[in-house]
Amino acid sequence: MEVRKFSIPEILFGRGSLNYAALCANRMGAEKVFLVSDEGLEKAGWVERVFSILKEEHLAWHYYSAVNSNPRDYQVSEGAERYRQEGCDVVMAIGGGSPMDAAKGIAMVASNGGRVQDYEGANRIQRPLPPMVFMPSTAGSGADISQFAIITDMQRQVKMSIISRTLVPNISITDPQLLTTKPNDLIISSAIDALSHAVEAYISTIASTLTDIQALKAIDLILNYLPIALQDRSMEALEKLSSAGTFAGMAFSNASLGLDHALAHSLGGKLDVAHGLIHPVLLPPVMRFNLPTCVDKMAAIGEIILGGRRGSAEATAQAGIERLEEFFSNLNIATRLRDIVDDPDVLPQICEMAVYDTCLVTNPREATVEDMIDICKVSW
Missing domain, CATH: 1.20.1090.10 (Dehydroquinate synthase-like - alpha domain)
Structure with missing residues (x-):
């Protein structure tokens, strides 16, 4: 049998597991969280819920929601710049594959520099990423688990596949209750x-x-x-x-x-x-x-x-x-x-x-x- 590797994050699974988000960020050494989500999660009340969880643990945060259903390269660049300007140290995302992929891209560019296009393909990320804590709101994308990030190159009109072990989040928090607000x-x-x-x-x-x-x-x-x-x-x-x-x-x-x-x-x-x-x-x-x-x-x-x-x-x-x-x-x-x-x-x-x-x-x-x-x- 050939040697294989099997990479996954630490996983918290079950009803109410969202309540541990701030504690997980604290374990990663967080002082200021960079939180990525989108309008749909805002309307459903889950973003505000995360705000309250972070506040209970006295964690500061910066919120970024400029993410499309197919996250764009320029959104990653803008998010990485904000991450650096705000002095954040942990990346957190709540949502489907789009906010989580955008968060991965932001973490990657913020820590490694350059443009997201520089990392298209497999194993091109050289430096460690900031800690990542992801909370999926859908039961499908797998972005909270995987080594993949999919970002759209707007000029070429291509969805870039970026694959690296460093893109596996540190912690995945899967609370099935988030599905109750999904159509x-x-x-x-x-x-x-x-x-x-x-x-x-x-x-x-x-x-x-x-x-x-x-x-x-x-x-x-x-x-x-x-x-x-x-x-x-x-x-x-x-x-x-x-x-x-x-x-x-x-x-x-x-x-x-x-x-x-x-x-x-x-x-x-x-x-x-x-x-x-x-x-x-x-x-x-x-x-x-x-x-x-x-x-x-x-x-x-x-x-x-x-x-x-x-x-x-x-x-x-x-x-x-x-x-x-x-x-x-x-x-x-x-x-x-x-x-x-x-x-x-x-x-x-x-x-x-x-x-x-x-x-x-x-x-x-x-x-x-x-x-x-x-x-x-x-x-x-």
């Missing part, structure tokens, strides 16, 4: 994002026993508990989804991703499409494309989706992908590329950009621009 569409998109993380991590060329266990459990939990969470919003179902998001984050952070995410990053960078909307469209055809090179693993996924085997491994895998498409359709979300992309003529350019995405390196089957265009045509 159904965000619950769905986050859960499907986590599902795609788990599927791609499981079939990755650098997957291991540790990541396989996490990935398969995440798939099982999402398929079983997402419909329940949408129907009755029970805390048990929301906790299961939060667990799934954490497991999927552990898996993809250490096994990386694949073709589905390479295309999703390219689409999101070029067209500013919300990340979670892309996977129901692209994940099934990408799974079919990858099937010939990982039949047994696709069959294992199929068994979870179907609740049992369907004859041969290939038959089980094919039936599992078909059932997954039904699962997406029953959620009343977009499942065709034409529903999220207005102009099909832009697709070849998107595929040409996706070839350079770091996630493609660990896809189980080599994919050319022509292969990606074919996948987009099938998805249209």
Whole structure:
């Protein structure tokens, strides 16, 4: 067996764990926290809740909320400058993947200098980052767990993948109660994002026993508990989804991703499409494309989706992908590329950009621009 590493933060999980945010920052030596979030969390009251928690522990803070759904390079630069000007020493984020990715970028540029573009790719960060304490408000992005940060280069219209062990936060605080204020569409998109993380991590060329266990459990939990969470919003179902998001984050952070995410990053960078909307469209055809090179693993996924085997491994895998498409359709979300992309003529350019995405390196089957265009045509 090859030697593998498995990097995760310290994790606090459970109802009420948000109350420990300031204590965690104190443990990191905080005197002034740089807090990143967005308007949605402000309206839901969670930002004010964090303010009160910090105040109870007599911690000063500076609040930064200039973050889009796909965080921009200039927002990272502005945040890093404010971090330095304000004399902050710990980075904290509460929100979905966008505030957390922006916070990672801010911590990176504030401590290492230069521009965020200087760190695109893998293992290009040279200096340690300030301590980071992250509190996810969705059950899907995995940014509170992972070695990834995704930032949009506005000039190139590209979502940059930045990968480094130093981007793993020191502490992740997952309080499922934050999901109670999320609308159904965000619950769905986050859960499907986590599902795609788990599927791609499981079939990755650098997957291991540790990541396989996490990935398969995440798939099982999402398929079983997402419909329940949408129907009755029970805390048990929301906790299961939060667990799934954490497991999927552990898996993809250490096994990386694949073709589905390479295309999703390219689409999101070029067209500013919300990340979670892309996977129901692209994940099934990408799974079919990858099937010939990982039949047994696709069959294992199929068994979870179907609740049992369907004859041969290939038959089980094919039936599992078909059932997954039904699962997406029953959620009343977009499942065709034409529903999220207005102009099909832009697709070849998107595929040409996706070839350079770091996630493609660990896809189980080599994919050319022509292969990606074919996948987009099938998805249209």
